[in-house]
Amino acid sequence: MENNRIVYKSFAKLAVAIAVSQGASLAKAKKLIIKSFERHPFQDDISKIVKKVKLEKENLNILSNNCISICEDFGPDRDYITLVSLLENIYKIEEFQEIEKDTISNIIKTFKTEIERINANIPPPPLYNVLLETRAVAEWTSMLWLYPFIPKHKSKKNKPVLLMPPYLGNDNSTTFVRKYLKSLGFKTYKWDLGVNMINSKSLPKLIEKLDEIYDKHQEKVSLVGWSGGGIFAKIIANRYPEKVEQLITIGSPVWGVKNMKTPIIRSLEFIRGTKLKERNDKFIKELEEIPQVPITCIYTKTDGLIPWKNCTEAETYRDDIKNVEVFGSHCGMGANATVLLTVANALNANIEKSSKKSIIEKIETLFFPHFWEQKGISKFTNLFFN
Template identity: 70%
Template sequence: MENNKTLYTSFTKLALKVAMSKGITLKKAKEIVIQKFELHPFEKMIVGLIDSKKLIRKDVDSLLKDCISVCEDFGPDRDYVTLIIVLERIDKIKATKKGTDTISARILLTFKNQIDNINTKIDAPPLFNALLETRSAIEWVTMFGIYPFIPKHKASKNKPVLLMPPYLGNDVSTTFVRNYLKSVGFKTYKWELGVNMINSKYLPKLIEKLDEIFEKHQEKVSLVGWSGGGIFAKIIANRYPDKVEQLITIGSPVWGVKNMKTPLVRMLEFLRGKTLRARNDKFIHELEEIPNVPVTCIYTKTDGLLPWKHCMEAETLRSDIKNIEVFGSHCGMGANASVLLTVANSLNKNITGKEPKGIITKVESLFFPKFWEQKGVSKFTNLFFN
């Protein structure tokens, strides 16, 4: 929260000054900026920061420079897109003073360009992580023994879920995830398009399949995509939010793909015979957009194939966007008990609005990094006593 406070202190100064550049008073600017942060996860903190602001003496360019400097210090982050959206909303306000519209437009463009530059500096996974990918063989083999003991929280019966496999994978890759979702009450569907080569030609067939499932159930369909499958799932969710219940990605690059540094991209370029930059621009642009449906992104910081920051969506944009970290390799995510639990629980929570409860769910938290990030022994006593 300290990091967020530093960033938002700097940004709210900039946002207020940009709003004031439209010719409005500080009081009115405060009202407008607070309104633009409505439903933001840090709304209370931001309102407090804005209310405490006095007349800002610095000019708008100096404040922009200060804010960019803070972003550079914190490094690449998908959540900066939330700040861009706030500036876009302020830019749309009608100016009360002639000749002031260009100021907000210029600040917005400069801020976007600077953030784009910062976000290109995400490093490729370290060699150590790549070497750790060999453990995926152990994860797949041991899952056969672990699978019967994974807790099963019953979900809403027969809710449709369409699953999409990873790059170079097929429907066999999603076997454990599909079987687990079936066992807790979901109706699962394969993608049935053979090996996933991440080609935009799959989209028309996937959209047809979505339509078929939608018509059959007469209700929205949840999409689950692992790695490259999550790319297709996100684009479809962006195009057809009226037919998509929610989106869940598993180790999927959901933004910044054009500049992503990974050996996987080199393999993809070799097999396709062209660079990633030369691919379908529309396809890549659609991937940057955030669908208007609940989103859950599952990622692992020990991913050896993809930079994990590319696998997280902007949690600060809406309360129905969640990033959940798990332990494990990229190639083993389809046979990871934590992934299976997260997919099923997220699907059910987003449909029913309820989280699973009971002692078993508390014990399950032991298998997630979020539990171990807590300090002190109280994290263990809190499992059983609140």
């Protein structure tokens, strides 16, 4: 929250000033802004920030530019989309007077354009990460003997899960993930479309398969997509949230694909003969939308093929969106024990709705970067005794 605190201090002042400019009192404006953060994971912290906002004769353009400048200093971040959404919602509040509607509309449009500009400049994976992708061979080989030792948390329900392979991969790529989920009690389904070339022509067949699984089980289907498979999974979740239980992506570029800088883009353009920016704008635009289903995005900061920031969704957009960092390469994520655990735990958490962790699950936490990023010995005591 440290970086976010600075951003939200600036944003809170802008949001309150906009509400006041539309005829709300300072107290009323703060109350409305706090209410707009109801599903925000940092709701309590932001409420305190909003309550401390003081206004004089503030210039809205200056406040907006100041917030944009802070965002630019911190660099690209998917969570900025939350700020845009909140401003748009403030603008739509019916009880406000239409005092400066055109001015406010222009400020929000400019803010959105600038955020899009900032987020279009995510750097490509460093050469060091690209070279590290060679470890994928060791990851796949080691999984052959490591698999039997991975903890298995049995699911109480035989829930359907449709898995989609990465770019240039097929159903063999998801073998370990499917095998592991099946051992936990999930009913897994292959995508059955051969090699994934990330072609929009695959969508109708995938949607047809979703319908078949949905009709067979008479319940929503969880979607799990690795890399390019996650692209299809997200678009389907956007189109048919009434048939999708949840979305889990594994090293998938779930936003910013149009401006994404990666070796994969070059190979796509070489194989297809056209630039990505010139292909299927509708497909790319749909990928930017956030599905109305629970979302878990698994990523690794040492990804050598996809910029890791493109593989995370806006956690601040809703409280049912989670990003989980794991150790490992991009190509080895299909044979990564922590990935398998994360997929299974996410499926169980969103289906069973249990917040309590067993001792085994607590021990599993030791294998994730988030645990080791915490400072001091207290991370161990908090894990086992809190």
